[in-house]
Amino acid sequence: MTIGLEHYLVLSAILFSIGLYGALAKHNAIVILMSIEIMLSAVNIALAAFSRYIVPIELTGQIFALFAMAIAAAETAVGLAIIIAIYRNKETIDANKIDLMKW
Amino acid sequence: MGQVISFWIFAIAIIGAALGVVLLKNVFRAAILLITCFLGVAGIFILLSADFLAAMQILIYVGAISILVILAIMLTRELSIGSPSNKFKIPAVIIAAVFCSGIIWAVLNTNWQVSNVAPTAVTTAGLADKLFGKEGYLLPVEIIPTVLLATILGAIVLVKDKNK
Numbered sequence: 001m002t003i004g005l006e007h008y009l010v011l012s013a014i015l016f017s018i019g020l021y022g023a024l025a026k027h028n029a030i031v032i033l034m035s036i037e038i039m040l041s042a043v044n045i046a047l048a049a050f051s052r053y054i055v056p057i058e059l060t061g062q063i064f065a066l067f068a069m070a071i072a073a074a075e076t077a078v079g080l081a082i083i084i085a086i087y088r089n090k091e092t093i094d095a096n097k098i099d100l101m102k103w
Numbered sequence: 104m105g106q107v108i109s110f111w112i113f114a115i116a117i118i119g120a121a122l123g124v125v126l127l128k129n130v131f132r133a134a135i136l137l138i139t140c141f142l143g144v145a146g147i148f149i150l151l152s153a154d155f156l157a158a159m160q161i162l163i164y165v166g167a168i169s170i171l172v173i174l175a176i177m178l179t180r181e182l183s184i185g186s187p188s189n190k191f192k193i194p195a196v197i198i199a200a201v202f203c204s205g206i207i208w209a210v211l212n213t214n215w216q217v218s219n220v221a222p223t224a225v226t227t228a229g230l231a232d233k234l235f236g237k238e239g240y241l242l243p244v245e246i247i248p249t250v251l252l253a254t255i256l257g258a259i260v261l262v263k264d265k266n267k
Contacts, residue, residue: 002107003107003110003150004217005215006210006211006215007110008151009206010207010210010211011114011147013203013206013207013210014118014203015117015118016203016206017199017202017203017206018118018121018124019121019125020195020198021125021195021198021199022124022125024191024194024198024199025192025195025196026187026188026189027187027188027189028187030179031124031130031133033172034124034133034134034137034172035124035125037137037168037172038124038137038140041140041141041164044144044148044156044160045144045147048147048148048151048153048156049151051151051153052151052152052153052222053215053217053218054215054216054217054218055218056218056220056221056223057220057222057229059223059226059229059230059233062155062156062230063234065153065156066156066159066230067247069159069160069163069164070247070251071247071250072163072164072168073167074250074251074254076168076171077171077254077258078254078261080172080258081257081261082261083179084178084261087179095189
């Protein structure tokens with residue numbers, strides 16, 4: 001038995017779904033951000049797998065994964081800064097209680 | 104054979120750690136499991152012969168992002184409430200399961216044009232060629248530092264104490 005492209009893609013799909021569940025069903029804003037990080041990692045696995053099995057010489061998928069990593073780092077920094085700013089103002093990071101802009 | 108065994112070890116470690124992140128009540132333990140998950144993803148990158156990507160995964164995710172997350176957890180002192188699920192727990196499970204089965208169905212029913220060429224052994228030189236060479240991705244490479252600069256400034260402005 002060998003490991004093929006499908007194994008990596010199925011692993012990536014399962015990881016993405018776990019992150020999706022966490023992002024949808026959690027109160028704590030930091031846990032939601034962590035779930036989004038899991039989803040980004042899943043996408044990076046899929047990109048690297050496509051790069052390895054479809055275009056082994058071109059490395060295009062790895063370039064995309066590198067850009068995704070840079071954007072993920074930026075997203076985490078701004079997201080956590082927003083969470084800390086909200087905590088200073090409202091003394092909570094419960095995503096259900098942060099409803100200032102709710103209509 | 105060794106590749107098969109290490110794939111399954113990494114896959115089980117990643118899935119288990121990710122489940123722990125979304126299911127554990129203690130946020131700090133969830134963050135530690137998130138680091139485990141990132142390390143497993145780095146191992147998967149090595150199996151996919153993406154050595155530079157694995158190094159970057161460890162540097163950026165394990166080194167920087169997890170420290171940021173742990174710092175934010177300690178600064179917000181919400182360890183007592185933990186991470187309970189909200190009222191959308193059941194719909195979220197259903198949505199995630201439907202999404203997962205849809206993607207897996209699509210993956211298994213697509214005829215992938217898998218190439219039999221051996222992958223590049225050392226990817227760093229090839230990646231540098233792609234990023235900085237002619238007909239490469241030079242414009243995105245120039246845009247990324249601008250984004251990072253804007254991020255640094257935005258993060259500083261957001262967490263600055265306005266009363267001082």
